[in-house]
Amino acid sequence: MIEIRHVDKWYGPSFQALKDCTTAVAKGEVVVVCGPSGSGKSTLIKCVNALEPFQSGEIILDGIKVNDPRTDLPKLRARVGMVFQHFELFPHLKIIENLCLAQEKVLGRSHDEAVAKAEKLLDRVGLQEHARKYPAELSGGQQQRVAIARALAMDPIAMLFDEPTSALDPEMISEVLDVMVDLAREGMTMMVVTHEMGFASKVAHRVIFMDKGEIVEDALREDFFGSPRSDRAQKFLSKILSH
C-alpha cells in the first residue's frame, strides 16, 4: 500500500532530515513509527502524502508515485487520511462543516450525502451532539476525535497519524487511542507516529524506530518489544518505558 524507497531529505544544504529511509506498509497493516524528537519521524510521514517534498528516492502509494511531478496530488491526498498533532480543525467552521467541506468540494458529494456521512462518523467517535458547535468549544481529545472523523469521511484507503496524542492532556489520550485501536482492529491500513508504546504493543504489526533521520530498527512488534537489536532503540525504550 505504502512503499518508501531510499528517501533522502535535506533542509537547506547542510541538514539532512531523512537518510536513505526504506520501509513499507502493507494493506491492513498497522505500523508504529517511534524515536526521539528530531529523529525525522514526522517528516517521514508527511512525505508519504507529499506535504513535505523530498530530494531523492521514491514513495509509492497504492501504485502511484507520490514524487512524480505528473501526479495529481490533491486527488492522491484525498484518498489518504491524515491526523495532525494539533488537530488542525478549521476554527471558522462548525464541526459538521469541518466534516463536510472536503466531501463536497473534493469528492463532489451532495450536501445531504455529506451530512449523513458526517453524522454517522460523529456518532462513531461519540460526538454527535457536538455537530453544531465550533472546534474551540470542544476539548482537545474531542477535537482530535473530530479530526479522525473528518479524515474518515473521505473513505481513505490508509490513515496517517502524526503524533495524534502528544498535544493532549493525559486524561484525554485514551479516548483518542480507543478510536484508533478500533480502527486498527477493523483492518484499516495505518502508519502512526507516536510515543504511546501501549498502543504499539496492543495493535501494531510492526514498529519502526528512527534516530537522526535514519530507520534504525524495523521489526515485528514481538521482536521489537522482546529484543530491540540496536543500542539506540534499547536506550530509547528504557527511557520511555521506565515511568
Added chain:
Amino acid sequence: MFATFDFDVIRRSLGYLFLEGMTFTLTLTALSAVGGIIFGTLIALMRLSGYKLLGRIAGLYVDFMRSLPLVLVIFWFYFLVPYVGQWVTGASRPVSVGAFTSALVTFIMFEAAYFSEIMRAGIQSISKGQPAAANALGLTYAQTMRYVVLPQAFRNMLPVLLTQTIVLFQDTSLVYVLSMPDFLGAASKVAQRDGRLVEMYLFAAVVYFTISCVASFGVRRLQARISIVR
C-alpha cells in the same frame, strides 16, 4: 467673531451636500474598498506564492503605489487612461472613460497596495497547519485559500481593513482635483458660489470628523467582540 458668518448657507445647501455629495463619496468609498480588498488579496497571494517572479512583481507594485502621493496618481490616471485605452483598443482617438470610472479605478489600484499588506499579514497569521490539513484532505491550492485560509485571514484582519476603509473615506475627498461632486467638492462649490468659504469648509471638516470618529468607535467595539469570540 462669528457675527459676520452666515451659517444659514449650510442649512440651505444640506440637500445638495448630502443627497448628492455624500452619496457620491460613500458610493466611491464602498466600491473602492470592495475592489481594493479583492485586488489587494490577489496581490497578497502573489507575494506569498512560491513563484519568485510573481512575488517580485507584486512587491514592486506595492512599493510603487506607496511611494506616490495619492493626489498625483488620481491626476495622472485621469489624463493617462484615455490614451492607454486608445493604445489598447487601437482607437483613433483617446477613449473617454468618465471621471467616476477613472477615480474608482485609481482608488482600487492605489488602496489595493495597502489592503494587500493587511491581507498578507492576515494570511501569515494563520498557522501552517491549516493549509496542510486542507491539502491533506485533497483540497487544491485555490480551494484551500478560498474555504480555509482567506475566511480566517479576513476575519482576523477585519478591524484593520475597516480602519483602512475609514482612511479611504477621507482620501476620496481628493477627487476634488477632478472637480467631481463628492462631499467636499459639493461643499466647495457652494462655498464659492455664495462666497462662504470658512463656513462651508468648517462644516465639511465637522462632517468628515464626525463620521470617521463614529466609524472608528464602531471598529473598536467590533474588535473587542471579535477578540472575545476567539
